Amino acid sequence: MDQCSNVDEPNPNPPMAEPELIANLHSQLHSLRNRVKELETENAKLLYRISNCHCNKIEGNVDSNVADRVGNSVEESAKLEACVGNTQKKSKEIMPGCKMRAMHHHSKRYVALKVMYFGQRFYGFASEAQMDPTVESEIFKALEKTKLIVGDKKDLKYSRCGRTDKGVSSVGQVIALLLRSNHKETEGTGGYSGEFTRKNHEGEIDYVRILNRILPKDIRVIGWCPAPINFSARFSCFSRVYKYFFWRVNLNIVAMETAGKKFVGEHDFRNFCKMDAANVHNYRRHITSFDISPCNERFEGDELWAMKIKGSAFLWHQVRCMVAVLFLVGQGLESPNVIDALLDIERTSRKPQYTMAPDIPLVLQSCEFEDLRFMCSSDARQALQAHLEKECRTYKLQATIFHEALLSCSVVESDDYSLNNRMKKKSASHVPLMSRPTEPSYEERHTKLNLAAQK
CATH class of the missing domain: 3.30.70.580 (Pseudouridine synthase I, catalytic domain, N-terminal subdomain)
Structure with a gap:
């Protein structure tokens, strides 16, 4: 049908009388206001559910269920915000001064x-x-x-x-x-x-x-x-447990255990840490327990062991310094009584110079709190276990490759005389801890800092 065919047809929407038009506009305005309120309420609910109320996309790799739910909420929220915006515009044209706002809130x-x-x-x-x-x-x-x-x-x-x-x-x-x-x-x-x-x-x-x-x-x-809002991961912790792993080789475990037990109790550990005189003024710490035990791991006739040290808190590099001295005891280079001498700050006010133990074998095993019960969903637990099993297999595979490389070196003859000579020189060059050069004491460091601050 062409456009001209409608010329003679009657108008289906005849113009209204002015009073009837005004009444109709007022009715529409009232309906729009109610609808705006409904949309604002619904919009606030949706905004509460979304991950980010200011954008319409969620980064990849987020949990799929959460991402789907959030994505749908964002899309619905955007549509409603557009609807509210249009309604606000129309309302303001009809009644200037009418204020509408979307609620943005994050729990x-x-x-x-x-x-x-x-x-x-x-x-x-x-x-x-x-x-x-x-x-x-x-x-x-x-x-x-x-x-x-x-x-x-x-x-x-x-x-x-x-x-x-x-x-x-x-x-x-x-x-x-x-x-x-x-x-x-x-x-x-x-x-x-x-x-x-x-x-x-x-x-x-x-x-x-x-x-x-x-x-x-x-x-x-x-x-x-x-957690309660006054909780502190640092100050609410009542104990921390560290483990230090090592190969036994020819270490005297009994002597190391005897020496390690001397750490138990409250002592001044300034000779077993890296001193920070500018920020730390109290070097007393309480060690709750010290144990040495074998692990379920062997290699080439050697056995993996671990030192387990539990305390309320630790100083900077404290565990690695403690372990370093215990290794000297285990090698027979120091007596277990050297621990007593280093803990006696009246007798030994300056820390002897020694190299702390390597960092890689040290593990913070646990941090203990009262009434803190950690939880994990079954899906997350299964994913975590699968990930760790995969990583463990990968590292064991790498260890096997290194072992293969080690076997390939066995065909090369070694110079036993030269090796033994170096070992003897190393043992003979040991200087007892109490005879070594010392670091500045805490008092000397603190005095130096005060003089520098006064300049």
Whole structure:
């Protein structure tokens, strides 16, 4: 049918009378206002559910279920925001001064995370040293990428249990900070969702699974727990446990154990640490227990052992310094009584110069807290176990290749005379600890710092 065929047909919408038109407009305005309120309410609910209310995309590798749910919410929210915007515009044209706003709100929860990492490629845990990569910097990259943190780092109430050195690993480090939550903020919790219990965790974000899909393969989160807002991963920890692994070779384990037991109790450990006179003024620490035991690992007739040291807190490089002196005792180069002499700061006010033990074999095994119960979903636990099994197989395969290389060297004749000569020279060159040059005492360091500050 062409356009001209409609010319003579009657108009289906005849013009209204002016009073009827005004009444109709008022009715539409009233309906629009009610609809706007409904949309704002629905919009707020959807914004609460999304991972980031300011963008319509979710980074890849986020947990698939969460990503799907968040993605749908973002799309629905965008449509509703557009609808609200159009309605607001129409309403303002009809009634100037009418104010509408979308509600943007993020629920947060104070959470403790238990973290494991393998420290060989990291410049320690903490990121203040301006060296990269650090474990802490990698964790925050993952937190930002998964949109689990909102705002600046200084507003997250972040704390960490320990600052492990370069190369040191951990299977039980703990950090605490404010993370986004699926739970509503409730009264009595400082404005944040989550009490110091296991309740109200159903339906919560699967922090472990989401973060482990983003973190590098040598860092993994192994559990999470809601924490009270006054919790501190550093100051709320009542004990820390370190393990130091070593091959027995020809070490005198009995002598090392005798010496190690002398560490138990409260002592001044200034001769067993790297002294930081500018920031640390109390060098007394309490060691709860010390044990040496064999591990279930053997190689070429040798056996792997581990020293387990438990204490309330530790000084900078304290464990590695303790282990270094124990190795001298185990080699027969020092008597177990040297521990007594070094712990007596009246007798030995200056630390003898010695090299601390290597960093790679040291592991922060656990950090212990009262009433802190870490949890992990079954899916996240299975994924974590599969990942660790895969990594273990990879390293065992590499060890086998190195063993093959070692076997290939057996066909080369060794110069036994030269080797024995070097071993004798090494033993003969040992200088007893109490006869070595010493470092400045704490008092000397502190005085020097004060004089520098006065200039």
